[in-house]
Amino acid sequence: MPPAGITFTGVRVLAGERQLLEVPDLHLTEQRISVIGPNGGGKSTLLQLMNSLIEPSYGHVSVNGLDTIDAGSDVRQQVGFVFANPAAQLVMPTPLEDVELSLRGRIKNSRERRAAVRDCLEHLGIADLAERSSHEISAGQQQLVALATVVVLKPRLLLLDEPTTLLDRVNAGRFMHTVEQMCTAQQIQIVTATHDLQLAARAQRCLMIEDGAISLDGAPAEVITEYIRRTDHASLPA
Amino acid sequence: MSTVLRRRRPRPLQPRDQVFGQRAPGNSFLHRAPAGLKVTVLAAVALGVMIIREPQLNLAVLAAVIIVSAAARIPAGMLLTLLRRIWLLLAAMLAAQLAFNDLVTGLEVFSRVLAGLFSAHLLILSTTTHELLGVFRALLKPLRLLGVPTGKIVLAALVTLRAIPYLADQFYLAGQQARARGLERSIRARTVPVLLSAVAYARDTGRALCARGIEEIN
Numbered sequence: 001m002p003p004a005g006i007t008f009t010g011v012r013v014l015a016g017e018r019q020l021l022e023v024p025d026l027h028l029t030e031q032r033i034s035v036i037g038p039n040g041g042g043k044s045t046l047l048q049l050m051n052s053l054i055e056p057s058y059g060h061v062s063v064n065g066l067d068t069i070d071a072g073s074d075v076r077q078q079v080g081f082v083f084a085n086p087a088a089q090l091v092m093p094t095p096l097e098d099v100e101l102s103l104r105g106r107i108k109n110s111r112e113r114r115a116a117v118r119d120c121l122e123h124l125g126i127a128d129l130a131e132r133s134s135h136e137i138s139a140g141q142q143q144l145v146a147l148a149t150v151v152v153l154k155p156r157l158l159l160l161d162e163p164t165t166l167l168d169r170v171n172a173g174r175f176m177h178t179v180e181q182m183c184t185a186q187q188i189q190i191v192t193a194t195h196d197l198q199l200a201a202r203a204q205r206c207l208m209i210e211d212g213a214i215s216l217d218g219a220p221a222e223v224i225t226e227y228i229r230r231t232d233h234a235s236l237p238a
Numbered sequence: 239m240s241t242v243l244r245r246r247r248p249r250p251l252q253p254r255d256q257v258f259g260q261r262a263p264g265n266s267f268l269h270r271a272p273a274g275l276k277v278t279v280l281a282a283v284a285l286g287v288m289i290i291r292e293p294q295l296n297l298a299v300l301a302a303v304i305i306v307s308a309a310a311r312i313p314a315g316m317l318l319t320l321l322r323r324i325w326l327l328l329a330a331m332l333a334a335q336l337a338f339n340d341l342v343t344g345l346e347v348f349s350r351v352l353a354g355l356f357s358a359h360l361l362i363l364s365t366t367t368h369e370l371l372g373v374f375r376a377l378l379k380p381l382r383l384l385g386v387p388t389g390k391i392v393l394a395a396l397v398t399l400r401a402i403p404y405l406a407d408q409f410y411l412a413g414q415q416a417r418a419r420g421l422e423r424s425i426r427a428r429t430v431p432v433l434l435s436a437v438a439y440a441r442d443t444g445r446a447l448c449a450r451g452i453e454e455i456n
Contacts (some may be wrong), residue, residue, distance in 0.1 A: 048445075051449055053445060053448060053449060074453065076449065076451055076453070079449075080449075081445075081446070081449035081450075083442055083445065083446055083449075084442075085438075085439070085442050087400075087404055087439075088404075088439050088442035088443045088446060089442070089443070089446040091393070091396045091400060091443070091447065091452075092396060093367055093368040093371065093399075094368065095365075100452075101452060101455065102450055102452070104455075105451075134400070135400060135403050135404070141446055146446075149450060150449075150450065159366070221292075
């Protein structure tokens, strides 16, 4: 077994001259991790480093022992990513075909592939959406389909970048419940970037990122309390 | 003293224009006919009117469209939405034709365009986007032998198709936002948000496809 978890060593990400993120040393092994912090602080950059959508300018990021630059496509095979905007993640006319598209490379036989897709949709409780039009279903349903397109590949790590920002409370709750149940059952590690502090509190470890650096790292309750204290203080009139 | 209660007339809410999925209800012979056959007939009709250029033929095609759509029980209103949507374009074209051509030629060109457009509209009304895409995929297949990356073309077509209803929504939203600020006449207020959201949408779609490792659709 390769070493499990995500490791950052001496990581710096530069966009031209500007530094977006600096993570000198970080090792993530907890099953559920949340990332909070202000807009533009570097949350998305941190997540995208973990599936090599962004490569570090300096230093190394490795996922389960694989370096994200040397083995970028192997890393992406192990890592699923769900984005905030559900509409932008689906390309096929129906959910069934979209999930099937993910599997094209893995299962050649089209009947087996379709069965695997139906299984996956069933598992997520959205079997009834299989043949509806992808852009007519609600945002909450679209986000569950986007999740299906990713988890059907059985990732070892799931990255969620503000997955519930565009969902109402009920749909957001349903989405996260589905994710957590599945990840516990299948031993998938989850990293969630979010502004929803209740959601962030459900993790086992919480990172706060601001101004391109990890400013707090620890148990969610403490990190979130400190975040609220700091932001309340910052938003008071001078 | 009595006050007369007059019923106020609120500005009617415009239903959002549905760009796709505006398939006519029903399951007639026309709905069930294979999409490939319908596309072939449409191509033949379009080529016919363009090569033969006879007003009688154009009128015959229009009459045939009306008869077939009536037989397939497609609501006349749905067929005519085409005119509502592009009347300005048609009017401009007719004016240009009458200005630069003689009356007979002008009317022939105009009726030819109408014949082509209504035939195509009938195809769209009786066929799902999904079926049309299947035809597109099948048509592209032979090109693969020439080394054309057809999988990438199909993926591009799919992304385009999905982007259109999204952008239509963004246009509507930008219009409402501009109106809320009293800027309904500002082209900038109506277009800049759409451009920005289009770029963000493109970037998000690209990232999502990249994260899923999808480069083409075969």
